[in-house]
Amino acid sequence: MCLTPIQAIHDANVVIIGVGSEFGINIEAAVSQNSVYKTYIRWRKDKGFNHKEINEYIINSIYSHELSSGTNELILKHTDTYNKLFRGIKDKEYFVVTTCTDHIIYYSQFDKERITAPCGSVLRLQLSCVCDNGGNGISEGEEVLKNIYEKLESMGENIDPDVLSEMIPKCSECKAPLIFNIHGKNHYNERGYAEEWKRYTDWLQKTLNKNLVLLELGVDFNVPTVIRWPFEKIALINYKAALYRINAKLPQLPEEIGSKGFSINENSFEYINNNF
Numbered sequence: 001m002c003l004t005p006i007q008a009i010h011d012a013n014v015v016i017i018g019v020g021s022e023f024g025i026n027i028e029a030a031v032s033q034n035s036v037y038k039t040y041i042r043w044r045k046d047k048g049f050n051h052k053e054i055n056e057y058i059i060n061s062i063y064s065h066e067l068s069s070g071t072n073e074l075i076l077k078h079t080d081t082y083n084k085l086f087r088g089i090k091d092k093e094y095f096v097v098t099t100c101t102d103h104i105i106y107y108s109q110f111d112k113e114r115i116t117a118p119c120g121s122v123l124r125l126q127l128s129c130v131c132d133n134g135g136n137g138i139s140e141g142e143e144v145l146k147n148i149y150e151k152l153e154s155m156g157e158n159i160d161p162d163v164l165s166e167m168i169p170k171c172s173e174c175k176a177p178l179i180f181n182i183h184g185k186n187h188y189n190e191r192g193y194a195e196e197w198k199r200y201t202d203w204l205q206k207t208l209n210k211n212l213v214l215l216e217l218g219v220d221f222n223v224p225t226v227i228r229w230p231f232e233k234i235a236l237i238n239y240k241a242a243l244y245r246i247n248a249k250l251p252q253l254p255e256e257i258g259s260k261g262f263s264i265n266e267n268s269f270e271y272i273n274n275n276f
């Protein structure tokens with residue numbers, strides 16, 4: 001008889017969770033009710049403003065504000081879903097690998113030390129050039145985003161893009177503006193997650209031959225080397241592993257996984273909401 005993920009987790013010692021795009025939030029949808037956003041969108045349309053870089057800083061500054069406010073309904077729905085998932089695994093040894101860059105999981109009950117996000121974060125910045133400014137080229141963006149949000153708020157209808165542009169941090173050598181540290185951009189700087197990734201791979205070594213469940217939630221083929229393929233490999237080489245692939249569009253499992261693989265053809269976000 002085939003166990004549900006909840007039953008399998010109950011019997012397991014170790015749970016490895018892979019979180020994919022089905023859990024990702026649409027940032028513009030998340031900020032759509034914010035009044036600063038509404039004013040900005042009206043202004044952007046009026047002026048035909050289409051500066052991509054400043055636009056991205058503005059949208060992410062509003063998102064950062066909504067994230068830390070703790071009152072955004074769409075964001076809270078995501079946090080609640082992560083918390084349901086957490087309650088289902090909290091008594092187990094676990095680690096979470098996520099391709100989401102929206103940072104919401106860090107606002108849930110999951111232990112931050114047990115999360116790795118190799119695709120980056122909308123709250124983190126990096127150099128866009130190749131200058132050596134010392135350090136690893138990565139910086140936290142929350143303070144900058146907070147300042148931009150407050151400036152926008154104080155500007156009201158009279159948005160001055162030059163003032164906002166000045167607030168974007170620059171490389172101290174060549175003055176190139178910093179960009180968001182997110183996978184898919186040119187020059188994505190992978191050093192932002194190096195430490196947590198090492199923590200994850202070290203931890204993985206110790207899970208070999210334990211009774212383990214791999215819970216893969218809505219992972220697409222965008223970066224298959226982060227979750228999909230490694231999870232299949234872990235399931236293959238571990239005698240006592242079970243891989244649950246929950247996915248609305250891509251639930252297929254390779255044949256060689258055999259009886260260790262379970263495919264659930266549903267949206268994983270809804271599945272966790274309804275079953276955990």
Ligand SMILES: [Zn+2]
Nearest residue numbers: 129131171174
């Ligand atoms: Zn530079």
